[in-house]
Amino acid sequence: MAHPTPNELLPFIILLPAVGALLTGLLGRYLSERVAGAVATLAVFSAFAVAAFTWWMMRTDPREGVSYAWVLYRFLDTGVAVIDVAFYFDRLSSVMVLVVTGVSAFIHLYSIGYMHGDRSATRYFSHLNMFVFFMLLLVMGKNLLVMFVGWEGVGLSSYLLIGFWFEDREKACAGQKAFVVNRIGDFGFLLAIFLLLLYNQGDVDFLSLAAWAGSGAEPTLNATNMTLITMLLFVGAVGKSAQIPLYVWLPDAMAGPTPVSALIHAATMVTAGVYMVARMSFLFTLAPITMAVVAVVGASTALFAASIALVQRDIKKVLAYSTVSQLGYMFLAVGTGAYAAGVFHLTTHAFFKACLFLGAGSVIHAMAGEQDLLKFGGLGKKMRITQLTFLVSTLAIAGLPPFAGFFSKDAILFHAFAGDTPYPMLYKALWGMGILGAAMTAFYMMRLYWLTFHGERRMDDHAWDHAHESPWTMTVPLLVLAAAAAVAGLLGIPGEHDIIHSWLAPVVGAYEVHVTEAGHHLELPLMAISVLVAAAGLGFAWILYRKGPGAAPAKLAASLKPAHQVLLNKYWVDELYDLVVIRPLRFVALWTHRIGDRVCIDTLGVHGSAFGVKFLGVIPRLYQNGDLHRYLAAIIVAVALIIYLV
DSSP: OOOOHHHHHHHHHHHHHHHHHHHHHHHHHGHHHHHHHHHHHHHHHHHHHHHHHHHHHTTTSSSSSSOOOEEEEEEESSSSSSSEEEEOHHHHHHHHHHHHHHHHHHHHHHHHHHEEEOOHHHHHHHHHHHHHHHHHHHHSSBBBHHHHHHHHHHHHHHHHHTSSSSTTHHHHHHHHHHHHHHHHHHHHHHHHHHHHHTTTTTBHHHHHHHHHHTOOOOTTHHHHHHHHHHHHHHHHHHHTTTTTTSSTHHHHHHHSOOHHHIIIISSSSGGHOOOOHHHHHHHTOOOOOHHHHHHHHHHHHHHHHHHEEEEEEBBBHHHHHHHHHHHHHHHHHHTOOOOHHHHHHHHHHHHHHHHHHHHHHHHHHTTTTOOOGGGGGGGGGTOOOHHHHHHHHHHHHHTTTHHHHHHHHHHHHHHHBBOOOOHHHHHHHHHHHHHHHHHHHHHHHHHHHHHHHHOOSOOHHHHHHOOOOOOOOHHHHHHHHHHHHGGGGGGSSSTTHHHHHHHHHHHHHGGOOOBBBTTTEEEEEEEEHHHHHHHHHHHHHHHHHHHHHHHHHHHHHTTTTTHHHHHTGGHHHHHIIIIIIIIIHHHHHHHHHIIIIIIIIIIIIIIIIHHHHHHHHHHHHHHHHHHHHHHHHHHHHHHHHHHHHH
């Protein structure tokens, strides 16, 4: 029997989570919680195994830059436009597929322990599998339309998962908020697809678009069109990857179960925008103005969100704003033209952020749902594995060598400072913002770690006695992800051993902005600055919080009260949205309902038409009384009138 070719393996990667979603969804009422969790977890682990095998076949293929494709069916063929439902597996999508399936598999395993006892666990696992299916469809789509189906699918799945406990109004509203805000960005993405369909003769296949972008065809391929298209694409990325001003949905996404937070925030949905920009790098390179906008928005978001995370008390909210900030670094990378560095940070971030969220979930699980940092303390004595893995991931995200975050974040900052960009002074300023954001990251992560696991306990005796290490289904994923967060940086060691950049070069290498000649001599000094900044942030947080959230932090907050209040209230952005957007729209919707629905449709339309028919029926009803003589007289009169008129 012949072995399947790599092309034939592609649909299995996508369909295995889909099968898991269908089985747990349709048969959920007949499956126990454990069986549903096992089926869903096995589906994603199987997808990871198939993806790893396909990647290995690609790696050992002697052909340079080989890629695999598989066409499911032809969706549209007009003679001019040809659109296939097809899957694509090249070096870029292979990285994403391995990250998505690998991290998601361990999140599924973790969920078996975390969701134990929940009466809707089978529905949860069905939605979780569905989310992975749509995410794989997004990253493996061979054209923009297939990508967009996955793009919308993860939006729907996130709505279902964030609002999983929909009986709680706050959680249901959080899911609704994520869904609505994402639709705003998706509208821009859809407009960009329409323009590309128009300009490239109905073909939005990635290989075709790359050939068109490299052809220099006029008049459609010009700077104005490229700037417009890429700006619209970036609007979609801003919504999906939670950048300013559409970041507001992501912190509220904490309303879902903690494994959902890890899934959405680490390796899947929020990284879709970064992946899309890297995938469309051949277009973004033709629009330097858009590239600058992407970099500015990314750096601004990184600094803005990091500042909010400095003072938050909810353990998951700190990590949520941290995710927004780290996504900003990824956009700074791709906006600088360092696409491989952006994907590298996406990969390392998937490991340490998933570990941090799952570690937070382990703490919340041990503390019977408590999420307030000021009510923790000393939990390292009770939860050694969670503490160790959390510490490793904290050092990784802080950017301390030799952990993964150091290498990926340093690559981004180095390219921002030394890249041969059209606006060198602007990018050097963005480097400064990135450095300041890195210091804040190290500070708030050490604050989070120390207040949770060290110092005197700040909970009552009952909570302390209840605290315990999580079961193996939760600790094994923590250990695996922490190990990856510790060593994944070796994939991107600067110089000739830079594996990730070499791997991605056939896909994005031709579109990357190279480092200036003078910049190469600055690599070590810039790296030293990054390390010093990270160490300073960690050290300052330790000095300030080593005795707990007592006198020293309170004194500092009091001396900086105006700034502290601004950060504590998250710059009042949600309140501003409520005042400027939500209330006016609700006012318009209310009066549209009262005038358009009640008056125009109900009163004039439904009731008015009924009254009119009833009124018109009054006169005929006078003759419809059962009197045959009257009927005969009417017929004679009618016939006489007809004869007379004719």
